[in-house]
Amino acid sequence: MTRTQNIQFKGEVGIVDCALDWPEGEPRGWALVLHPHPLHGGARNNKVVTTIARACVQQGLVAVRPDFRGIGKSEGSFDNAVGETADMHAVVEQFQEAYPEIASGNWVVAGFSFGTSVAAQLSSMLSEEQARAPEALILAGPAVERFRFRELELPEATFLVHGEVDEVVPLSEAMDFARAQNLALTVIPDSTHFFHGKLVQLRDIVTQQLRLLP
Numbered sequence: 001m002t003r004t005q006n007i008q009f010k011g012e013v014g015i016v017d018c019a020l021d022w023p024e025g026e027p028r029g030w031a032l033v034l035h036p037h038p039l040h041g042g043a044r045n046n047k048v049v050t051t052i053a054r055a056c057v058q059q060g061l062v063a064v065r066p067d068f069r070g071i072g073k074s075e076g077s078f079d080n081a082v083g084e085t086a087d088m089h090a091v092v093e094q095f096q097e098a099y100p101e102i103a104s105g106n107w108v109v110a111g112f113s114f115g116t117s118v119a120a121q122l123s124s125m126l127s128e129e130q131a132r133a134p135e136a137l138i139l140a141g142p143a144v145e146r147f148r149f150r151e152l153e154l155p156e157a158t159f160l161v162h163g164e165v166d167e168v169v170p171l172s173e174a175m176d177f178a179r180a181q182n183l184a185l186t187v188i189p190d191s192t193h194f195f196h197g198k199l200v201q202l203r204d205i206v207t208q209q210l211r212l213l214p
Helices: 047-058 082-098 112-126 169-183 199-210
Strands: 003-011 014-022 029-034 061-066 106-112 137-140 158-163 186-187
Touching: 003 082, 014 047, 014 137, 029 047, 029 082, 029 112, 029 158, 047 061, 047 106, 047 112, 047 199, 061 106, 082 106, 082 112, 106 112, 112 137, 158 169, 158 199, 169 186, 186 199
Parallel strands: 029 061, 029 106, 106 137, 137 158, 158 186
Antiparallel strands: 003 014, 014 061
């Protein structure tokens, strides 16, 4: 049986409350999975987030699902991805200190909607600092440009997945982002922003991407 525990890290303005989903066997790495817009109902228990986390756990990764500022027990208030990215930078450092053996394995950053902007900018920040950037970046319903505040430097293994009839982030917006970053984009036919009725397909796509990791 997999298990979930709660853990708190320290962000720029206080507590960042996280759920850790553990795989059955010995972890081979970890994944940071980031949720949609906090002011529009986004939280770590969002179905898209838990679907991505489940795929990560099934591939032997510990999935870390934080609540952003102002959600649940996480302190602070919404900061348009700037403060949220700084908080996630702190979470990465503290997780690596707390679980060095797990952190020495593969690691992945994934995000959904607003979480994609934090994920992409966090990965870019780590790369710029010559810290250990994630091996892979998984962006579902990418809304990166809506909250971008810095230049992007994305890993080669960056995967985009989008719903054909996304009513929040139009497919054309995701295509523009993919084109600008020279990335492939996987489109799930007839899928909305929240992948209603398509979560199994989303999980399978994420699983296929994770299997490309060494």
